Amino acid sequence: MSFITTKENQTAVAAPPANLPNGKNDYQLPENPLVVIEPRSGWVPLNLREFWQYRDLLYILMMRDIKVRYKQTLLGALWAIIQPLFTMLIFTLFFGKLAGMPSDGIPYPLFAYAGLLPWTFFSNAVTNSGNSLVGNSSLITKIYFPRMIIPMASVASGLLDFLIAFGLLVVLMFYYSVGLSINILILPFLIILTSLLAIGIGMWMSALNVKFRDVRYALPFLIQIGMFATPIIYPSSLVPDKWRWLLALNPLTGQIEAYRSAFFGRPFDWFALGISTVLTLAILFYAAFTFRRMEKSFADVV
């Protein structure tokens, strides 16, 4: 937490607890305090060391979210496929068939699904993590741990759905006789990049949400707009050249196009992907520091 000064010689925090045999206190007090609690203001360091100490919690919260998500549902993990699949069918009907949207020479259903796959992951991740702090208020007011873990776990728990939905993409590609190419090897990098972007925006929204519950209402709306501001139902080649830069300011643009290139073996737009990476990291760092600055009041406000 923001007001904790972590002293350099602090490794003892991660060390296993002191063993206390024979009813004797063998615990040796360290020279310097393990933790100093005092008010802090302004920008606060990220304290990644402490974050690392709590990595088990990140994993366990992620598993909790995954296990709980489809409990007591009839279709279970099928929902991971249903959402992008049916959106794809609707888009194919309206945009592919009726509006005759171009799709860079790829069958429109495949084109749309390849965009919807990462988009569904991204939008669910941002929605879930944006609401995660408020949803876990009972934890925040009762226990101390690095607060960032909560929105991060929400994003991470969406990865399984992504992989399941990716399975359907492979089936679709087989159906349309589109083969995988070596380009697919970039997929892990893209997934990490999209996750980082989702963590950045989700973390930022979750912190704002603690103070301003407006976020809960604004977020679905913003995500809906985001979908049209991102080349998901249309290719970015549809946008006139002089406006293309505007589209590239959306960090998801380069990523979505890169996913398509990875899936369909087309050349990458390295420039767009580079811009997207820089923007993603910028957003992530800004969000992380904003989060750190705001988190000291979470327990009092939430």
Place this chain on the structure above:
Amino acid sequence: MKPIIKVENLSKNYVLGGEQKPYSTLRESLVDAARKPLKMLRRGQSKDTNNFWALRDVNFEVMPGEVVGIIGRNGAGKSTLLKILSRITEPTSGRIELYGRVGALLEVGTGFHPELTGRENIFLNGAILGMRQAEIARKFDEIVDFAEIEQFLDTPVKRYSSGMYTRLAFAVAANLEPEVLIVDEVLAVGDAAFQKKCLGKMSQVASHGRTVLFVSHNMTAVQNLCTKTVLLRDGQVIRFGETRGIIDEYLSKDSVNQLEQCWESFEEAPGNDAIRLKRATVVSHTADGTDNITVETPIDIEFEFWNLSPKNTTINLSLVLWTIAGECIFNVGSPPINLSSGLCRGVCRIPPNLLNDSRYTVEIYFVKDTSVILYKQADVVSFEITDVRENSNWHGKWIGAVRPKLDFELSQL
């Protein structure tokens, strides 16, 4: 020896009403600094302003291996202190140095997820409390044993009884091994057997040389577990030292008793055209003459009122005794009699060994013809009954709405 916890000039300020500003401007900071000396003078009157000092200049030190009780009435700052110590919220000013790992148990079962099984929740809860997975796995059997839930390990905890739920939650927390354990009112939940187990575990923790901070309203437990005690009042440390004397001070000065309410003039008195209440008093017949009401103290609840009804109205009083938590303990009525207008008096005598230790508030009804409510007033007086325990090694809360002394024979046949 060096302290394991060092609290220096710790203060915590809450802004009441409205949003706390996220970032203060330079101008505000300057104004604040200028006002500070004034604020210090007005200590204790913080309720008048928008600022509320939950803690003010708190100082104390805890040595390794000590078990320290933290007592004080509700709102005295106990919970705030624990929240700062466990790093959930930050202080406004001051500083704490911790020379050991701190494990906080502010509420059992925090982070339990109802849909997950007992097994899954053990890992979830352990991780939330700061344990590594390997550590939890190592202690898994011990936790299951302590909680006595072996056959329900793979059942979602939403199907657990509340007793099982609490046992499991405490079992996980009790197997934490921090150098400093912070415990808040865990004894307020669970059944008697479970409380006994908790207390046992806590004295065991203490006897192993670990440091414990223990917040409780249960003075018997504090008395028996804690070597030293901090008494908080309005966010300040009133006393810190040997437990016994401090508990006495708490009981005599900090209990929430409003033993008397009196309205001298007729105009100010609460009531209506039929009844005006003049005075309500709790008279305790304590052995030592203090106001410390125990379960063994006989109490009289007295009322004086002006009867304004016409002559020959049949009036009776009806008294409802509530706990602060809102449970009704009983409702008793006086016999109805014809009262003339003028000052009247009613006394309800509560015998010793009837009420359990709790806080009570009295509601009074003035009834005409045993059916029409002329006037009623809630919270006319309130009092706290404290526990005394003799011939018993059991220090947990004695459960039940009442605690009568009944004839209970036990003999060898």
